[in-house]
Amino acid sequence: MVKEDNTQQKILDAARSVFMKKGLAGARMQEIADEAGINKALLHYYFRTKDKLYYAIIEEAFQTILPLVSDVFNSSETLEMKLNRLASKYVDLLEEHRYLPLFVLNELQMNPGRISEFINLKKFLNIPNLKKQVQTEYGLEFINEGMLMHAFINFLSNMIFPFIARPIIQFNLGISDEIYREFLMTRKVLVPRIFISTLKSMNEYAKNIK
Amino acid sequence: MVKEDNTQQKILDAARSVFMKKGLAGARMQEIADEAGINKALLHYYFRTKDKLYYAIIEEAFQTILPLVSDVFNSSETLEMKLNRLASKYVDLLEEHRYLPLFVLNELQMNPGRISEFINLKKFLNIPNLKKQVQTEYGLEFINEGMLMHAFINFLSNMIFPFIARPIIQFNLGISDEIYREFLMTRKVLVPRIFISTLKSMNEYAKNIK
DNA sequence: GTCTATATAGGGATAGAC
DNA sequence: GTCTATCCCTATATAGAC
Numbered sequence: 001m002v003k004e005d006n007t008q009q010k011i012l013d014a015a016r017s018v019f020m021k022k023g024l025a026g027a028r029m030q031e032i033a034d035e036a037g038i039n040k041a042l043l044h045y046y047f048r049t050k051d052k053l054y055y056a057i058i059e060e061a062f063q064t065i066l067p068l069v070s071d072v073f074n075s076s077e078t079l080e081m082k083l084n085r086l087a088s089k090y091v092d093l094l095e096e097h098r099y100l101p102l103f104v105l106n107e108l109q110m111n112p113g114r115i116s117e118f119i120n121l122k123k124f125l126n127i128p129n130l131k132k133q134v135q136t137e138y139g140l141e142f143i144n145e146g147m148l149m150h151a152f153i154n155f156l157s158n159m160i161f162p163f164i165a166r167p168i169i170q171f172n173l174g175i176s177d178e179i180y181r182e183f184l185m186t187r188k189v190l191v192p193r194i195f196i197s198t199l200k201s202m203n204e205y206a207k208n209i210k
Numbered sequence: 211m212v213k214e215d216n217t218q219q220k221i222l223d224a225a226r227s228v229f230m231k232k233g234l235a236g237a238r239m240q241e242i243a244d245e246a247g248i249n250k251a252l253l254h255y256y257f258r259t260k261d262k263l264y265y266a267i268i269e270e271a272f273q274t275i276l277p278l279v280s281d282v283f284n285s286s287e288t289l290e291m292k293l294n295r296l297a298s299k300y301v302d303l304l305e306e307h308r309y310l311p312l313f314v315l316n317e318l319q320m321n322p323g324r325i326s327e328f329i330n331l332k333k334f335l336n337i338p339n340l341k342k343q344v345q346t347e348y349g350l351e352f353i354n355e356g357m358l359m360h361a362f363i364n365f366l367s368n369m370i371f372p373f374i375a376r377p378i379i380q381f382n383l384g385i386s387d388e389i390y391r392e393f394l395m396t397r398k399v400l401v402p403r404i405f406i407s408t409l410k411s412m413n414e415y416a417k418n419i420k
Numbered sequence: 421g422t423c424t425a426t427a428t429a430g431g432g433a434t435a436g437a438c
Numbered sequence: 439g440t441c442t443a444t445c446c447c448t449a450t451a452t453a454g455a456c
Contacts, residue, residue, distance in 0.1 A: 007439080023316075025236035029432060042440060044433060102312075102319055105374055106233075109312055112377040121382035149393070150400060153379070157371035158364050164315055164374070165366070167322040172331035183359070190360060197411035198404050205403075217421080239450065252422060254451060 008046055010036045016057050020099035023106060024054050058107055061100060062118040068093065073124045079133040083192035087159060091188050094163040095181065101164050125152060140199055142206035151198050158191045218256055220246045226267050230309035233316060234264050268317055271310060272328040278303065283334045289343040293402035297369060301398050304373045305391065311374050335362060350409055352416035361408055368401045 014036035018027045029050055033040045047053035072086045094101060108115055127145050134140050134148070162169070162184060170180050224246035228237045239260055243250045257263035282296045304311060318325055337355050344350050344358070372379070372394060380390050 022320075023233060023235065025233065028430090030430095039441065040432080041434080041442080045439070048433090050432065099319075102315060105312060105378075106316065108375075108378045109309075112381045115378070116381065119378065119382055121379070125383070146396075150397070153372055153375075154364075154368050154401075154404065156375070157367040160375075161367035161371045162363055165318075165363075165370075168315075168318045168325070168329065169331070169363070171322045171326065172329055173335070186356075187360070193415075194364065194408050194411070197408065201404070201407035201411070238448090240448095249423065250450085251424080251452080255421070258451090260450065 007036075007038065007042070010038070011043060011046055011053070012056065012060070015053050016060070019054055019057050020097075020103045023103075024050075024110075027054075058115070059118065061104055062115070064093070064097070064100070065104070066118065069124050073126070079130075079137050080192065080196070083155070083195055084189065087192050088188045090159045091184055094160070095184060098163070098166075101160050105164070127152075134199060138196065138199070140203040142203045142210070143199055144206070147199070147202045147206070151195055151202070154198065155191065155195045158187070158194065162187065217246075217248065217252070220248070221253060221256055221263070222266065222270070225263050226270070229264055229267050230307075230313045233313075234260075234320075237264075268325070269328065271314055272325070274303070274307070274310070275314070276328065279334050283336070289340075289347050290402065290406070293365070293405055294399065297402050298398045300369045301394055304370070305394060308373070308376075311370050315374070337362075344409060348406065348409070350413040352413045352420065353409055354416070357409070357412045357416070361405060361412070364408065365401065365405045368397070368404065372397065 011032070014032045014034075015027075017035060018032045022028075022031075027050075029040050029043055032053075033043055036043075043053065047056060068089050069086065072082050072089070075082065077085070127148055130148055130152070131143065131145060134143050166180065169175065170177070175183075221242070224242045224244075225237075227245060228242045232238075232241075237260075239250050239253055242263075243253055246253075253263065257266060278299050279296065282292050282299070285292065287295070337358055340358055340362070341353065341355060344353050376390065379385065380387070385393075
């Protein structure tokens, strides 16, 4: 009991690191053991199978992301505040956990059903409520739910994709870690602003069509 | 020599399908052989190792994407036409090859260097030229290269991310293939329009700061 | 070119001592 | 709880017949 938490934590840290870089099939139990400074048998003592260890990490990953989103969306702030807070938190989170987004997206691609227990998009993406806020706080009365869907997906895309595509962008354009980091930090304020300006533009467009 | 092209093609088709779904480590030579309707030994006869077969598929994937982008960017069309054509082609391509984007992004994450021979972002992302077109065709004189970089990354994000995140969005929001397909098709015209409206908004913002 | 059969290694998992 | 040794299956790769 003395070292239990400690060893378990070391295993989880090592497993997270290896699984995020290599995925389930690519990861080696030996490599995880090495990185944790223990031997293979002990991995199986704590987590009976590779699969179980993997899903401990998957669950942990989702529990890292979700409270953050949930917290913002269940607040009673103005839309502007919500967006700014969400963008800011996202950038910090993904900057710290560089492999997280691709890891999560891969798991969702491989196994969309298994993850449903963790994620409930509907809970966060309350379109009717979003619509109300857009109307009362910005007076955009021609915005419909379809437009909001597009705008929200764009918001997510703009937040997450620059992290996923980071290797190729940085490598190919010869951008240093430092510069790319600044680029990402700028987006904390830029992306929410673009979300609003996009909605305004959509609203104008819809008004003129009518 | 009689069946060579035929068998080789069957192998490539099968390998593409399996590698895209499972990745390098997750794919099984047996599964590829089965899907190609041949046996394992023949795989090794045509492509000596799993690795070589994998990189044949990787190369093919990049050769599918790049001419498309290159073609658009080396044309002398207006910016609006370029964007519309690029968006339209992208959507059709990714709709047809559902696993392509995540497959490519994974490879780039795993092995950013190895791929550099295929991709030359600098060639496409000619920021000075883009800036000139923005100024002459839309009169946006306050747009600088940093803003263009953000706008272009947003454009890419908005095009690609909805395909990557498709499983979770569809599954979780209970959206049918049919409806999500319509959603994506709409973006052929929507995303270019948002690119321009974003630049206009940035231009206003920059003007007022000055 | 294509097959069956097999060599060889790698890696997940367990037994058992301490 | 932690280790060493080992089991055993799976998967890549090759040999060799046709």
